Amino acid sequence: MKFDLFVLPFTLGVIFLLGYLGYKYATWFRGLNKSDRSKVISGFFSVRLFRAVNEIIMESLLHRNIFRRNRLLGFMHMSLAFGWFLLIAIGNLESRVYEPTSMNLPYVPIFFKFFNANPDAFPLHRVFSFTMDLLLLLVLGGVALAFLKRFFSKAYGMKRTTRLMLGDRLALTTLWLIFPLRLLAESFTSAVYGGGDFLTGTFGSFLGSFLPAANLYYPAWWAYSLSLGVFFLALPFSRYMHIPTEVVLILSRHFGLAEHAERTPFTEVEINSCSRCGVCLDACQLSFAGGVQNIQSTYQLKSIRYNSIQPTESFGCNMCGRCDNVCPVGIDISGIRMITRNELNGKVPDVSFAEQSMPHAHKSDVIYFAGCMTHQTPSIKKAMVSLLETAGVNYWFMDEWGGLCCGRPMMLAGHKAQADIMIEKNRKLIIESGARILVTSCPICYKVFAKEYNLNIRVMHHTQYLLELAESHKIRPGHLAGNAVYHDPCELSRDIKVYEEPRKLLGKMVQVKSNEFEKDNALCCGNSLANLSADNDIRRKVTEDAYIKMNASGSQYLVTSCPMCKKAFEKVADVEVKDIAELVVRSMQKSRSPVKASGLKVAHPVEVIAG
Amino acid sequence: MINFGYKIQADRQVDYDAGNHRIFDFVRKSEPSIDWCMSCGTCASACTASASTEYSLCRLILNARRGMEDEILKSVYRCRFCGKCINACPRGVNTRNIVYLMQLAVTKISKHEI
Numbered sequence: 001m002k003f004d005l006f007v008l009p010f011t012l013g014v015i016f017l018l019g020y021l022g023y024k025y026a027t028w029f030r031g032l033n034k035s036d037r038s039k040v041i042s043g044f045f046s047v048r049l050f051r052a053v054n055e056i057i058m059e060s061l062l063h064r065n066i067f068r069r070n071r072l073l074g075f076m077h078m079s080l081a082f083g084w085f086l087l088i089a090i091g092n093l094e095s096r097v098y099e100p101t102s103m104n105l106p107y108v109p110i111f112f113k114f115f116n117a118n119p120d121a122f123p124l125h126r127v128f129s130f131t132m133d134l135l136l137l138l139v140l141g142g143v144a145l146a147f148l149k150r151f152f153s154k155a156y157g158m159k160r161t162t163r164l165m166l167g168d169r170l171a172l173t174t175l176w177l178i179f180p181l182r183l184l185a186e187s188f189t190s191a192v193y194g195g196g197d198f199l200t201g202t203f204g205s206f207l208g209s210f211l212p213a214a215n216l217y218y219p220a221w222w223a224y225s226l227s228l229g230v231f232f233l234a235l236p237f238s239r240y241m242h243i244p245t246e247v248v249l250i251l252s253r254h255f256g257l258a259e260h261a262e263r264t265p266f267t268e269v270e271i272n273s274c275s276r277c278g279v280c281l282d283a284c285q286l287s288f289a290g291g292v293q294n295i296q297s298t299y300q301l302k303s304i305r306y307n308s309i310q311p312t313e314s315f316g317c318n319m320c321g322r323c324d325n326v327c328p329v330g331i332d333i334s335g336i337r338m339i340t341r342n343e344l345n346g347k348v349p350d351v352s353f354a355e356q357s358m359p360h361a362h363k364s365d366v367i368y369f370a371g372c373m374t375h376q377t378p379s380i381k382k383a384m385v386s387l388l389e390t391a392g393v394n395y396w397f398m399d400e401w402g403g404l405c406c407g408r409p410m411m412l413a414g415h416k417a418q419a420d421i422m423i424e425k426n427r428k429l430i431i432e433s434g435a436r437i438l439v440t441s442c443p444i445c446y447k448v449f450a451k452e453y454n455l456n457i458r459v460m461h462h463t464q465y466l467l468e469l470a471e472s473h474k475i476r477p478g479h480l481a482g483n484a485v486y487h488d489p490c491e492l493s494r495d496i497k498v499y500e501e502p503r504k505l506l507g508k509m510v511q512v513k514s515n516e517f518e519k520d521n522a523l524c525c526g527n528s529l530a531n532l533s534a535d536n537d538i539r540r541k542v543t544e545d546a547y548i549k550m551n552a553s554g555s556q557y558l559v560t561s562c563p564m565c566k567k568a569f570e571k572v573a574d575v576e577v578k579d580i581a582e583l584v585v586r587s588m589q590k591s592r593s594p595v596k597a598s599g600l601k602v603a604h605p606v607e608v609i610a611g
Numbered sequence: 612m613i614n615f616g617y618k619i620q621a622d623r624q625v626d627y628d629a630g631n632h633r634i635f636d637f638v639r640k641s642e643p644s645i646d647w648c649m650s651c652g653t654c655a656s657a658c659t660a661s662a663s664t665e666y667s668l669c670r671l672i673l674n675a676r677r678g679m680e681d682e683i684l685k686s687v688y689r690c691r692f693c694g695k696c697i698n699a700c701p702r703g704v705n706t707r708n709i710v711y712l713m714q715l716a717v718t719k720i721s722k723h724e725i
Binding site for chain 2: 311312315345346348349351352353358372373375376402403404405407409410412413415418422529532533534535536564567
């Protein structure tokens, strides 16, 4: 049996790591509810497993998502992960081919060169040692890039990198040491015993020319083993926990697991899968425009993981979802934030929400729900009412005289239970009315109607509904001079992706100018209801920055479809800011003006509105 | 004592020092804009919750200033965070955060943390 005392740190480290991971994952699996557990079990025997394995190779090893973001950053991650993986895989293969019969313990391939310093007798050894040297070079290149990234993060497409914790530092240092030490150990060995290829052989003879390699090679193997052992010991307590956990995350995601309203083991998996790469930092508008540096997702997930979460961190986020969009691991950050907000609030006393007046349901085909914010931008409300009248729709203006809120702001504030009370009350009204379609002018309402209400009717944002009315010629938007920039409200983009309808509708009236910051990359207007703590100063900074980035100056209109966004941009814009419904009304007035000029009086609701 | 047929009424003056101001102080520490509130009541007139329940942010802030914790507890959880008040406020007070912090203060008081 091949054995030397120096293999102990590595072996103990591996045993500890495997034991810890096994225990952790088993605990998580036991904590799943019944349906999730059966999803996982059945998932292992379905085609989903192959899809998951494919994604594991593409993401955990090749880091395709990071490559798409920045090639240098992608290469760094790929060379470390894929290089190390191949080093282990081919190292094992080499060792097994070399000694197929003898007792070959797991540590032998790792320290192959020590136990088989010069395997000349073996015909394939040149191929193997060349490959292994090449792979070592690849990984070393990755380490060098990672080292340089600490100083020149801009070259990697990252303006900011994450702050490190003590556990991270220990793990990071040992991780960076592993491969240089391996190079030293193998080089010294080849200097003494020969062997080694273009890298270890050459480097070895170079080192041997002025260093006492015979005395140094054994301590080098010790150091290599120690660094491996310490890294494995520190791994579960550092950010490198993401390496094994990401595999679990990809598997469970493919098996159909997702975030619930409360914390589940899946949440733990997601939290532990965050590598703190810091990609979310640069996506965060509060960071690059608002100057807020403590609420970003990676810090949030870290605080949750170490149970040190503060309310300010959690409630100071706009929940625009830009970080969800760029996260290379695909963590459902917004979902976790909602869970955290609810946890931070805890259980609150039950209160009634409708002591006095509640509207009564009216029989109708269509319900129009303006939403709280639309009531504060009356021009949008009036525009919608006039368009509904023009189209001759049998509608009920559900919250014409107030009424309950949709519930989403309450959910965003971490009061899911109370929101559910309001949702139930509204839901009853909606069902009683017998309507087939629910139209809302507020994207915040739209999202909650679509996702939380479980309605059996069509839920539409007014951009979608107006497009449908226009396509069935119930309303006829006319042409307007000039062009417009369309701003995607957060609640309609990324998660829900209402992209084409507003653009199509807008395209009937004006020329739509596209820009870099639209659709999935859309910017938050800064007025987000999800953010409780941001003051006016921060909000305004975000708004101004977003307005400049969208490059709307020079066009006729900045068009949006959210009353909140409209309100935000109106403060900073030097062009006209319009809701899409208002623009439809204007275009219809313009196209009707010849009729007016001829002296005919057209009594039409559209004419009533000024603006 | 001679009965004159009337008695002295109870003092109706608000004594600002009598109440416990810990809620106000707690809110003010994180959200200094509560100082800008001039109790105009615009927030309450815009409020969704005021329309259907006994709730007024304006009164909530007054009660916090006066240290009337029972009154705060009665209505602080009725807010729906819809954000109309923040748009309505002529002084730029971060109203929703004030409500949230009052809720947090109430929770902390129940846990004896403040």
